[in-house]
Amino acid sequence: MEQLAKTYNPKDFEERLYSYWMDNGYFKAEVDKTKKPYTIMMPPPNVTGNLHMGHALNNTIQDILTRTKRMQGYSALWLPGTDHASISTEAKVVEKLKSEGKSKDDLGRENFLKEAWEWTEKYGGTIKNQLKKLGVSCDWSRDRFTLDEMLSNAVEEVFINYYNKGLIYRGDRIINWCPNCGTAISDAEVEHEESDGSIWSFKYPLEDGSGYIEVATTRPETIPGDLAVAVNPKDERYTDLIGKNVLLPIMDNKKIPIVADEYVDMEFGTGAVKITPSHDPNDFEVGERHNLGQLKIFTDDAHLNENAGKYFGLDRYEARKQIIEDFKNLGLFSKEEAHHNSIGHCERCKTVIEPMLSKQWFVKMKPLAEPALKAFYDGKLDFIPERFSKIYVHWLENIKDWTISRQLWWGHRIPVYYCIETGEVVAAKSNPEGTKGYEGLHFKQDEDTLDTWFSSALWPFSTLGWPEKTEDLEYFYPTNVLVTGYDIIFFWVVRMVFSGIECMGEVPFKDVFLTGLVRDSQGRKMSKSLGNGIDPLDIIGEYGADALRFTLISGNTPGNDMRFYTERVEANRNFANKLWNATRFVLMNLEDNIDEKINEEYLKNEDKWILSHLQNLITSVTSKIDKYEIGMAAQEIYDFIWSDYCDWYIEMVKPRLYGEESPYKESAKKVLLYVLKNVLKLLHPFMPFITEEIWQHLPGTEEALIISKWPILKEEYIFEREEVAINYIKEAIRGIRNARAEMNIENSKKSNTIIFTESKEIEEIITENKEQFLNLGYSTSLTLTNSKENIDDDNISIILDRAEILLPLKDLVDYKKELERLNKEKDSIVSEIKRAASKLSNKSFVEKAPEKLVNVEREKQKKYEEMLASIEKRLEKVKENLR
Incomplete structure (x- = not known):
């Protein structure tokens, strides 16, 4: 067998292994009725996008789940794809044309779409190639694009079905309008930015000349579109004015009514608000209730139109300045105050959004929202973490009709x-x-196209061939879990849920796993404007994909943001390097044709300990992945490999490996190999490349790791007694090492180790594992005693549970440092005694707590008092030596 390279270098094998997996079809999921299906749909990134850290986190989680289920024997389908991204793609093509001296209108629709397809084909594969470098094991044979013929057919089918059911209608309503992109946009495409601006107050004269009413607004440019002033019907200040008219002085004293509406907040501003139904969603509702009609005053590029009188042709911000100036000249300007508010911007071009009345296509949401809510309340949908379900419920309970038309050419027409x-309308x-x-x-x-979210709402079933009753659709739907960011619960998750229920009769997935954001090391959101973005490909190039994946997962919890530190990537590369070197050591001690069958007769305590500990690991990791506690699972594997396997077990068996041939030496080899193979399987979903590369250099591994069987608990390898024993030995050796380190004793200096204990159980543990003290405890010999009568008091003392380790000082110790160390240990134990005494002196605790818990505290207090007495005796002896 070819030897494992001396140096761990992921560049040597990552690309090669990905090609190997692809060439052998390991990612491909088959319809196999003898297996359970497991399905994940990749949230489709924008076709012209590039991989960022959010994508890397999201896809790593999906890959971990998919690889695990594949190894557990499921037919695991992870279906990839990309979204056509109407607004961003069209904007990029328009920008390209502009650089060539052309415009969208010059080309016409058909030629523009040719340009858009060429652009997509040129740049659309980038993110897929980047995902491959991350190691994603999705089924590329089923790769989908939202403008594929099959998916386009599904979009048309759903639209026509909704239309025929009366769920889709065309009407004039307030929408988000981007003056720069020239289209309506969804809530998901609006970014709200906190801003320090102003709020202006103006006086509207009463028609009867008896005074004026004062209104405040953050958008004076909308005043020409005012059709009323509203007050709360319970506001006694304005009761006598309801039904009267006020004059709009800058609009030739046009009369508008004062109406009563409970929408008005009496505590905000003056308690009187201007109503502009065509340019504010709340005002639109007030206008509908009071039959105010509509008056649109903005053009599509945010200039004032002919309905704005003398302000016709002005840009909205120029109009704002002029209107304020005109009110001042009329003596009707009241004041300007600082005002902090949130302003919506177009996600793509950053232009301030203009709420505007527009004739658009809408989906009636209430009939679709009710089944989606019921599915949640019936337990058919779970959110991880559960707290995000509140957002889902709140949004559905307060749902508004969905604007689905876009004034774009790229997309589903x-x-x-x-x-x-005849004017007849036919879908x-x-x-x-x-x-x-x-x-x-x-x-x-x-002429319009559909909102991109309309097609992505169908993603879980349109990708499987719906509306055709395909074999894939029957077998793989519903999917098992959706992994996505918490910031698009209502934009995408909700829409997939109601679409799945409406079209397929059941929810599209059982679980919704919500990830947080990946922030920079200072906790800031990564963005181009801050220049703090980190390219995952740069990290992969320097440290390898495995290190990046493990960094994104370890310590990460569902729904919580995480900070990205390059230092952690480096640490995880060191972890990979440690595993690599440990494997090389193991392989140096193995024969290619090793008989892997373990004979329990020749197992020593350390063998039984690591085998038993491995069984606990298998159970815990499997359970945690099932519960989406993926970061915790990763940490457990890390601790086992780094500490238990490499730092302890390998060191414990080295004397046997270096010794003469014996059944016990062979057992050590077999256990080393068995444990290594199983931890590689557990680690594989997290770090697929290094584990596969190592796997293929181990004896007896004919099939690829990616399709090997997931480890299962073996009851015969559970050795509870030996686990307790070796854990005690580890604690003792750690105590020896820590004491020696505190006193700066060189590793080359060894001494006899004396262990005093009156416990038969501890005596047995020490006797059975004597060789570990000689091997790992810097010991020349081991003396076990139940009496201190003949022991020289001049020792380093390490206090254990029911035992005390004494290391003869003689030429080893600096007595001043030993005094400092013992005083620190004494302070710690005194603190524990005080804590236990405080609990036991609490009458409420002693009377109300379970008797077992009270007894535990009493035992603790007793144990610490005994330890204190021992330390104080040792302190006296050290002080004597210093005199």
């Missing part, structure tokens, strides 16, 4: 046709001209 002759997959009932008529298709 709305499947609606308008009859030129259909193709132009109905010439079909039955429409002979001789001509139709024009709606």
Whole structure:
């Protein structure tokens, strides 16, 4: 067998292994009725996007779950894909055309779409190649794109079904409008930024000349669109004014009514608010309740139109300045105050969003929201962590109709046709001209495209072939878990849930695993503007994909943000290096044809300890992955490999490996190999490359690690007594090492180790494991005693549970340092005695706590008092030597 390279260098094998997995079809999921299906749908990144740390975290989690289930015998499908990203892709193509002196309108729709497809084909594969460098084991044979013919067919099918059920309608409502992109955008595409601005107060004169009413606004430019002033009906200040009119002085004293509406907050500002129904979502609702009508005053590029009178043609911010100035000239300007508020910006171009009345296509959400809520309350949907379910419920309980039309060309064109002759509206997959009932008529298709979220809402089933009843759809739907960021619960998760229920009759996934954000080392969100983004590919290039993956997972908890430190990546690369070197040591001591069958007759205590500890690890890691406690699972594997296997077990068996041939030496080899193989399996989902590379250099590994069987608990390898014994020995040896380190005793200086104990159990443990003290405890010999009568008092003392280790000082020790060490230990024990005494002096605790708990505290107090007495005796002896 080819030897494992001397130096761990992930560049030597990561790319090679990924090709090996791909070439052998290990990622491909088959419809296999003899296996249980396990399905994850990759949240589709933007087709023209690049991998960022959020993607890396999200996809690492999905890969861990998929690799684990594959090894556990499931037919595990992780389906990848990309989203066409209407706004961002169209914006990039428009920018490219502009650089060439062309415009979207110059090309026309058909030629523009050709350019968009060329752009997508050129740049669309980037993120997929980047994901491969991360090691994702998704089924690339089922790779999907939201504009694929199959998925486009599903989008049209859903639209037409909704339309025919009356769930989709076209109407005039307030939407988010981006003046720069020239389209309506969804809530998900609006970024709210905190801003220090102003709020201005103006006086609107009463029509009868009896005075004025004062209103405040953060958007004076909307005043020409005011159609009313509203007050709360319970506000006694304005009771007599309800029903009267005020004049808009800057609009030729146009009359508008004062209306009563409970929407108005009496405590905010003056308690009177201007109502601009066409440019504010709340004002729109007030306008509907009071039949105020509509008055749109903005053009699509955020200039004031002919309805704005003398402000016609001004940019919205120029109009703001002019309107404020005009009110001042009329003596009707009241004041300007500092005001902190949140302003919506277009996610793509950062332009301030303009709420605007617009004729758009909408989905009626209430009929779809109710089943989605019921599914949650019926326990068919779980959120990890559970606290995020409140966001899901709140959004569905306060749902508003969804704007689904976009004034773009790149995307799914709305499947609606308008009859030129009759005005009839027909929802259909193709132009109905010439079909039955429409002979001789001509139709024009709606110019708009659908919101990107409309197609991604269908992702869990459209990717499997719906509306066709495919074998994949029957077998792999519903999926098991969705892994996504907590910031898009209501943008995407909700829409997939109600779409799945409506189209498939059941929720699209059982669990929703929500990740937090990956922030920089200072806790800031990574962004281009701050220049603090970290490219995952740079990290992979320097440290390897395994180190990056393990860094993102270890210490990470669902739903919580994490800080990214390069130092932690380096530490995890060191972990990989330690595993690599430990493997090389093991392989140096193994034969290629080793008989791996373990004979319990020749197992020593340390063998039984590591085998038993491994069984605990298998049970715990499997359980934690099932519960999505992935970071905790990673930490347990890390601790086992670094500490238990490398630092302890390998060191414990070295004397046997270096000794003469014997059945016990062979047992050590077999246990080393058995444990290594099993921890590689447990670690594989987290660090797939290094584990596969090592696996293929081990004897007796014919199949690839990626398709090997997940470890299962072996009851015959549970040795509780030996676990207790070796853990005690480890504590004792750690005590010896710590005491020697505190006193700066060189490793080359060894001494006899005396262990005083009156416990038969401890005596047996020490006797059975005597060789470990000689091997690891810097001991020349071991003396076990139940009496201190003939022991020289000049010793280093290490206090254990029911035992005391005494290391003869003689030429080893600096007595001043020993005095400092013992005083520190004494302070610690005195503190524990005080804590136990405080608890036991608490009458409420003694009377109300379970008797078992009270007795535990009494035993602790007794034990610490005995330890204190021993330390004080030792202190006296050290003081004598210093005199």
